[in-house]
Amino acid sequence: MRKFEVIEKYKHLNPQIPKRATDSSAGYDLAAVEDVTIQPNEIKMIPTGLKVQIPKTEAMFIFARSSIAIKKGLLLSNGVGVVDSDYYNNESNEGHIMVSLLNIRDHEVTIEKGERVAQGIFLTYQKTDDDETGNVARLGGFGSSGK
Ligand SMILES: O=c1ccn([C@H]2C[C@H](O)[C@@H](COP(=O)(O)OP(=O)(O)OP(=O)(O)O)O2)c(=O)[nH]1
Numbered sequence: 433m434r435k436f437e438v439i440e441k442y443k444h445l446n447p448q449i450p451k452r453a454t455d456s457s458a459g460y461d462l463a464a465v466e467d468v469t470i471q472p473n474e475i476k477m478i479p480t481g482l483k484v485q486i487p488k489t490e491a492m493f494i495f496a497r498s499s500i501a502i503k504k505g506l507l508l509s510n511g512v513g514v515v516d517s518d519y520y521n522n523e524s525n526e527g528h529i530m531v532s533l534l535n536i537r538d539h540e541v542t543i544e545k546g547e548r549v550a551q552g553i554f555l556t557y558q559k560t561d562d563d564e565t566g567n568v569a570r571l572g573g574f575g576s577s578g579k
Contacts, residue, residue, distance in 0.1 A: 433485045434554060436460070439526050442481030445545070450482070450552060459495060459551025462531055469542045470535040475509040478549055483527035486517040492552045494531060500549055505537035508550060515552070518570040 436449050442465050450460035465481030486492055494513030500506050509532040520527040531550045535541050543549060559565075 434487060434490075435485045436482050437485065439481050439483055439528050441526075442479070445481055447481030448546065459497075459553050461497065461548040462494065462529065462550045462552055463546050463548045464531075464543045466545050467542060469540055470506065470533060471540050472535055472538050475532060475534045478531040478533055478543060480529045480531065482529050483520055484515060484529060484552070485520055486515070486554065488517050490554050490556050491516055492529075492554050494529075494550050494552055497548060497551055500533075504541050504543075506533045506535055506541060506543075506549070508532060509534040513550070516570065522570055 438447050438449075445465050447465040448463050450462055452458075452460055462480050462482075464478045466479060468476055468478050470476045484492055492515040494508065494515065496508050513530075513532065515529060529552070533543070533549065
């Protein structure tokens with residue numbers, strides 16, 4: 433199953449289900465679910481109001497949209513985001529997909545509700561021959577696996 437869904441507590445804001453721009457576009461455009469203002473040199477997490485079901489053998493990678501960097505001076509602060517399949521419905525934030533942006537301009541920049549800030553691409557990943565991770569389950573959201 434590969435499917436975007438709305439996070440319960442954001443239903444009233446009516447988040448857009450991501451779409452691809454053309455038939456050959458690889459990325460599903462991810463939009464902000466509410467207005468967010470980012471100060472110079474500040475990193476802000478942009479809520480999408482969405483979660484995503486992903487097959488176990490895949491992850492969704494969050495890549496930049498070129499236009500957001502060129503027009504607004506916003507970069508993905510983490511380079512590329514990785515959304516793991518077991519992030520979906522985790523107990524701390526239900527699997528909320530966030531886009532982490534850094535403002536490199538010398539003035540504040542506002543992202544408006546519905547503005548597309550990044551793109552999600554589904555890719556398969558490989559395991560090493562001697563991988564022994566086994567059945568370790570994710571408990572929470574960001575940073576939880578290292579706690
Ligand atoms: O841009 C991002 C990056 C991550 N995530 C979510 C999905 C991912 O499954 C989870 C954990 O991300 P990651 O593994 O990159 O963070 P970590 O700092 O290594 O935390 P953890 O210990 O939870 O893996 O956070 C996002 O929503 N957006």
